[in-house]
Amino acid sequence: MECISVFDMLKIGVGPSSSHTLGPWRAAERWIKELKANNTFNKVEGIHIDLYGSLSLTGKGHATDYAVMLGLCGCDPEYVATDTIPIIISNIKSTNTLSLNNEKVIDFNPETAIVFNRKFLPFHSNGMTFTAIINGKKKKSTFYSIGGGFVVKEERKNSKRNFEIKCSFPYPIEKGTELLQFCKDLNLPISEVVYENEKSIREEPKIDIELQRIWDTMLECMYIGCHTEGNLPGGLNVRRRAYDMHQKLKGETPYTNPVEWIYAIRNTEVKFRQILKWVSCFALAVNEVNASLGRVVTAPTNGSAGVIPAVLMYYLVIENHDGNFEDIKKFLLVAGEIGSIFKKGATISAAMGGCQAEIGVSSAMAAGALTELLGGTPEQVLIAAEIAMEHHLGLTCDPIGGLVQIPCIERNAMGAIKAINAAELALDTDPENVKVPLDKVVNTMWETAKDMNTKYKETSEGGLAIGVNLTDC
Numbered sequence: 001m002e003c004i005s006v007f008d009m010l011k012i013g014v015g016p017s018s019s020h021t022l023g024p025w026r027a028a029e030r031w032i033k034e035l036k037a038n039n040t041f042n043k044v045e046g047i048h049i050d051l052y053g054s055l056s057l058t059g060k061g062h063a064t065d066y067a068v069m070l071g072l073c074g075c076d077p078e079y080v081a082t083d084t085i086p087i088i089i090s091n092i093k094s095t096n097t098l099s100l101n102n103e104k105v106i107d108f109n110p111e112t113a114i115v116f117n118r119k120f121l122p123f124h125s126n127g128m129t130f131t132a133i134i135n136g137k138k139k140k141s142t143f144y145s146i147g148g149g150f151v152v153k154e155e156r157k158n159s160k161r162n163f164e165i166k167c168s169f170p171y172p173i174e175k176g177t178e179l180l181q182f183c184k185d186l187n188l189p190i191s192e193v194v195y196e197n198e199k200s201i202r203e204e205p206k207i208d209i210e211l212q213r214i215w216d217t218m219l220e221c222m223y224i225g226c227h228t229e230g231n232l233p234g235g236l237n238v239r240r241r242a243y244d245m246h247q248k249l250k251g252e253t254p255y256t257n258p259v260e261w262i263y264a265i266r267n268t269e270v271k272f273r274q275i276l277k278w279v280s281c282f283a284l285a286v287n288e289v290n291a292s293l294g295r296v297v298t299a300p301t302n303g304s305a306g307v308i309p310a311v312l313m314y315y316l317v318i319e320n321h322d323g324n325f326e327d328i329k330k331f332l333l334v335a336g337e338i339g340s341i342f343k344k345g346a347t348i349s350a351a352m353g354g355c356q357a358e359i360g361v362s363s364a365m366a367a368g369a370l371t372e373l374l375g376g377t378p379e380q381v382l383i384a385a386e387i388a389m390e391h392h393l394g395l396t397c398d399p400i401g402g403l404v405q406i407p408c409i410e411r412n413a414m415g416a417i418k419a420i421n422a423a424e425l426a427l428d429t430d431p432e433n434v435k436v437p438l439d440k441v442v443n444t445m446w447e448t449a450k451d452m453n454t455k456y457k458e459t460s461e462g463g464l465a466i467g468v469n470l471t472d473c
Contacts, residue, residue: 014085
């Protein structure tokens with residue numbers, strides 16, 4: 001059974017895509033570690049990168065080439081100052097050199113050193129091969145970005161077993177039924193079962209510190225998005241909408257930072273019709289930041305990063321004005337566990353499963369987490385997750401221009417609204433009357449993903465991506 005931590009599902013990184021940006025970035029870092037482990041790093045004379053499949057077809061729009069270069073330079077996506085990214089890339093392009101891991105300067109022309117191959121590798125849609133020239137000979141290493149920033153290498157013994165890893169958690173969970181059984185046996189809510197697992201691999205203070213850092217990143221991202229106007233980069237000339245929406249909603253209470261902002265919103269008179277606008281505003285804000293190579297939290301992916309923070313913010317500013325870190329902690333723990341169940345039983349990669357694997361999963365994660373905070377039982381938490389996914393089944397991924405903008409940004413708002421609705425429905429549902437359990441919908445999502453035409457899996461070769469004239473944008 002694969003052992004997945006909450007911090008595997010909720011990673012801090014740079015947009016616009018976890019599978020097409022963060023994954024290749026991490027792959028480049030791993031390749032450098034390989035070179036060092038093999039004592040060949042200092043012998044590298046030149047490098048070459050081949051991108052395949054979805055990474056090639058939508059790589060330009062997802063800044064995959066930028067991500068690879070940043071990873072090769074030794075930049076950390078969690079901490080690199082995002083405003084320095086254009087400077088780093090510009091310097092590489094203007095000098096045709098790259099400082100490998102910020103240690104060794106080599107010749108590097110991005111136009112020829114990074115090749116976008118349209119063909120797909122058989123193991124996974126998002127394949128990439130790094131080639132080092134050492135003593136005049138080529139040494140290759142291939143990685144696969146499988147969604148949510150996860151990166152693997154093809155291994156024959158694991159290729160047919162979904163990357164099996166022995167799990168060290170005291171309460172290993174692969175399916176919803178197993179999670180519910182642990183809750184029953186231990187007489188604990190889902191968040192506490194998950195916390196017990198996390199405590200087996202990290203000290204308690206570290207868990208809380210990292211969860212707080214994740215929330216701080218989410219909050220800062222919403223704040224930046226709500227306070228930044230103008231058009232998004234990429235050529236579609238998409239205007240940021242979170243800024244205008246926020247200006248109409250925010251009221252007159254003063255604030256100077258994200259934490260004060262929460263209290264300011266709480267003090268704003270929110271009419272019923274404005275609740276949906278606030279939730280949409282939060283979700284749009286995150287994904288506008290994501291689309292502009294800003295820092296977000298994969299939840300479970302960058303393309304779906306706005307759903308979970310928007311729903312958690314909804315709880316803090318609408319549902320419970322006394323909400324605190326303990327509520328945030330429970331929310332993130334539950335959300336992470338639900339996401340891991342989908343990853344183990346299906347996929348969180350749009351290149352493998354369409355947008356149902358990203359927005360659908362994030363909506364399910366948020367719905368379940370909100371349900372626990374609103375007093376739902378473990379059974380109702382999974383009912384909420386099932387409802388949210390059930391109404392995203394078959395959702396395709398067809399980004400216009402290969403950019404995570406249309407329809408991706410709006411889909412985060414829709415996913416957040418569906419999550420709240422799913423939670424409310426679940427709270428009024430008797431578990432004895434449930435016809436479709438979570439595990440069934442996870443399996444259905446995976447079967448749907450396998451049946452889906454490849455052109456609707458983040459290739460920009462179908463749907464809106466070819467149905468809209470870019471010159472009109």
